[in-house]
Amino acid sequence: xxxxxxxxxxxxxxxxxxxxxxxxxxxxxxxxxxxxxxxxxxxxxxxxxxxxxxxxxxxxxxxxxxxxxxxxxxxxxxxxxxxxxxxxxxxxxxxxxxxxxxxxxxxxxxxxxxxxxxxxxxxxxxxxxxxxxxxxxxxxxxxxxxxxxxxxxxxxxxxxxxxxxxxxxxxxxxxxxxxxxxxxxxxxxxxxxxxxxxxxxxxxxxxxxxxxxxxxxxxxxxxxxxxxxxxxxxxxxxxxxxxxxxxxxxxxxxxxxxxxxxxxxxxxxxxxxxxxxxxxxxxxxxxxxxxxx
Amino acid sequence: xxxxxxxxxxxxxxxxxxxxxxxxxxxxxxxxxxxxxxxxxxxxxxxxxxxxxxxxxxxxxxxxxxxxxxxxxxxxxxxxxxxxxxxxxxxxxxxxxxxxxxxxxxxxxxxxxxxxxxxxxxxxxxxxxxxxxxxxxxxxxxxxxxxxxxxxxxxxxxxxxxxxxxxxxxxxxxxxxxxxxxxxxxxxxxxxxxxxxxxxxxxxxxxxxxxxxxxxxxxxxxxxxxxxxxxxxxxxxxxxxxxxxxxxxxxxxxxxxxxxxxxxxxxxxxxxxxxxxxxxxxxxxxxxxxxxxxxxx
Numbered sequence: 001x002x003x004x005x006x007x008x009x010x011x012x013x014x015x016x017x018x019x020x021x022x023x024x025x026x027x028x029x030x031x032x033x034x035x036x037x038x039x040x041x042x043x044x045x046x047x048x049x050x051x052x053x054x055x056x057x058x059x060x061x062x063x064x065x066x067x068x069x070x071x072x073x074x075x076x077x078x079x080x081x082x083x084x085x086x087x088x089x090x091x092x093x094x095x096x097x098x099x100x101x102x103x104x105x106x107x108x109x110x111x112x113x114x115x116x117x118x119x120x121x122x123x124x125x126x127x128x129x130x131x132x133x134x135x136x137x138x139x140x141x142x143x144x145x146x147x148x149x150x151x152x153x154x155x156x157x158x159x160x161x162x163x164x165x166x167x168x169x170x171x172x173x174x175x176x177x178x179x180x181x182x183x184x185x186x187x188x189x190x191x192x193x194x195x196x197x198x199x200x201x202x203x204x205x206x207x208x209x210x211x212x213x214x215x216x217x218x219x220x221x222x223x224x225x226x227x228x229x230x231x232x233x234x235x236x237x238x239x240x241x242x243x244x245x246x247x248x249x250x251x252x253x254x255x256x257x258x259x260x261x262x263x264x265x266x267x268x269x270x271x272x273x274x275x276x277x278x279x280x281x282x283x284x285x286x287x288x289x290x291x292x293x
Numbered sequence: 294x295x296x297x298x299x300x301x302x303x304x305x306x307x308x309x310x311x312x313x314x315x316x317x318x319x320x321x322x323x324x325x326x327x328x329x330x331x332x333x334x335x336x337x338x339x340x341x342x343x344x345x346x347x348x349x350x351x352x353x354x355x356x357x358x359x360x361x362x363x364x365x366x367x368x369x370x371x372x373x374x375x376x377x378x379x380x381x382x383x384x385x386x387x388x389x390x391x392x393x394x395x396x397x398x399x400x401x402x403x404x405x406x407x408x409x410x411x412x413x414x415x416x417x418x419x420x421x422x423x424x425x426x427x428x429x430x431x432x433x434x435x436x437x438x439x440x441x442x443x444x445x446x447x448x449x450x451x452x453x454x455x456x457x458x459x460x461x462x463x464x465x466x467x468x469x470x471x472x473x474x475x476x477x478x479x480x481x482x483x484x485x486x487x488x489x490x491x492x493x494x495x496x497x498x499x500x501x502x503x504x505x506x507x508x509x510x511x512x513x514x515x516x517x518x519x520x521x522x523x524x525x526x527x528x529x530x531x532x533x534x535x536x537x538x539x540x541x542x543x544x545x546x547x548x549x550x551x552x553x554x555x556x557x558x559x560x561x562x563x564x565x566x567x568x569x570x571x572x573x574x575x576x577x578x579x580x581x582x583x584x585x586x587x588x589x590x
Contacts, residue, residue, distance in 0.1 A: 082550060082551075171545060172351045172545055178351070181351075189349060189352060193523050194521065195521055195534055196519070196520035197520070198520075202516070205421075206435075210425075210428065212434055213435065
């Protein structure tokens with residue numbers, strides 16, 4: 001499924017580029033005076049990386065280029081690791097990552113004369129979901145860890161009905177899988193018999209139709225067909241709601257990053273500023289993430 | 294005259310080149326597949342790969358055990374063949390021997406439409422309809438099982454098996470059938486003792502091609518089998534989630550860093566898949582030749 005998504009995004013990018021050429025051709029005549037901010041030279045930048053950050057960067061780039069038709073921003077997927085690798089070898093201007101850069105990657109970058117600078121552009125919440133029929137409303141970190149590492153296999157062990165737990169996970173290339181492993185399993189192993197779905201949507205589908213299932217998804221994918229459980233932070237249970245994630249109370253939320261080589265300049269700087277602007281914040285909310293400030 | 298000969302020669306050359314390109318393409322695919330797969334064994338052991346029972350590609354240290362994936366593929370394919378071969382051959386016999394022309398004219402387009410449905414649509418149908426049904430009917434913890442994959446794959450292999458078997462059955466000379474009937478054989482005896490043996494090479498080819506389709510199918514299997522990398526039991530493992538080789542490649546190739554150990558491991562799995570299908574085709578060829586001689590047709 002990942003490759004399908006990638007194909008689509010490549011197609012989309014191509015269409016966007018074509019549309020841009022069209023817009024550029026017709027717009028040139030009356031655009032010469034320029035607005036007050038339009039002092040920048042026409043530039044083009046490339047963003048590569050996480051498919052979690054991709055929808056946000058894509059939407060922001062589209063709106064940005066509507067305002068500044070002379071600029072060109074291309075957004076590619078590939079995954080956090082691919083994005084950072086591309087930044088290190090200089091083949092992209094901004095790396096998108098749903099995880100922090102690793103120490104080993106910083107070392108590689110420095111050896112290559114690249115200084116990665118981190119920008120937290122938004123936050124993503126992770127919801128732990130069960131079937132709406134399931135009486136369970138809350139789970140502690142320890143209980144979730146037990147369910148995912150295999151030491152708990154029956155809902156009765158966490159206060160539910162006597163029913164075998166069907167553990168739904170993601171494919172190992174997903175950033176969500178990595179984050180969940182780091183945060184909940186503390187880098188231990190997932191149980192071997194966990195089911196692996198190829199997308200957030202597939203996890204929702206599987207949990208919605210199975211009353212014994214548990215899964216984890218990006219908050220943007222939460223809908224009425226499943227129920228998000230409360231998760232504990234410092235001993236108190238916190239519900240997965242927009243307010244709690246925004247307030248920083250909900251524990252399963254992660255920053256989404258841009259990485260640039262040194263402090264960004266020109267178009268890259270302007271684009272990052274745009275994401276932090278009111279308009280950018282609106283786009284972040286529309287895509288289903290949370291503003292970084 | 295001379296001009297004409299050159300023209301002939303030229304056309305011949307063009308056709309030779311096109312034919313050569315397919316061979317070259319295959320050669321290069323093999324080369325790159327095996328090379329990138331082989332690079333895995335520079336960093337991890339071949340024995341661990343072939344006999345490993347755990348697939349943890351992103352752990353440290355990573356474990357690349359082929360067995361869960363290989364047995365997953367074999368189990369799902371075996372289940373699919375078990376369902377689709379009797380159904381497919383029976384349908385082919387009915388269409389070519391028993392049904393009135395009007396009925397078979399009606400049935401054939403429908404079978405062809407079945408072949409034209411994209412695999413992701415099959416997968417979605419399986420996920421939404423079949424998976425909950427299997428869970429309810431059999432009282433399983435989850436319906437995402439090898440069985441769901443087998444049923445979906447058998448539906449997808451059916452058009453191949455039916456249309457090729459039907460061609461083979463229709464190609465049996467009328468004289469053979471008439472001979473049998475003239476000797477007092479009933480219609481069933483004629484089909485069972487004369488037509489089927491005579492068409493066996495074609496039917497075998499149909500079955501093998503069906504297997505080929507089933508083992509290489511990715512999207513549908515990925516969506517309905519749960520993708521759990523555990524070595525399945527046999528035969529009770531048909532009711533457990535499994536992960537096939539194709540699903541693993543599709544799931545993980547999208548975001549694997551190029552040139553990493555994991556990347557090479559996926560190529561190694563791809564090589565195993567390639568070798569498996571190659572052996573299947575070889576067997577199909579052998580069967581075909583053997584029966585051709587026996588029939589003396």
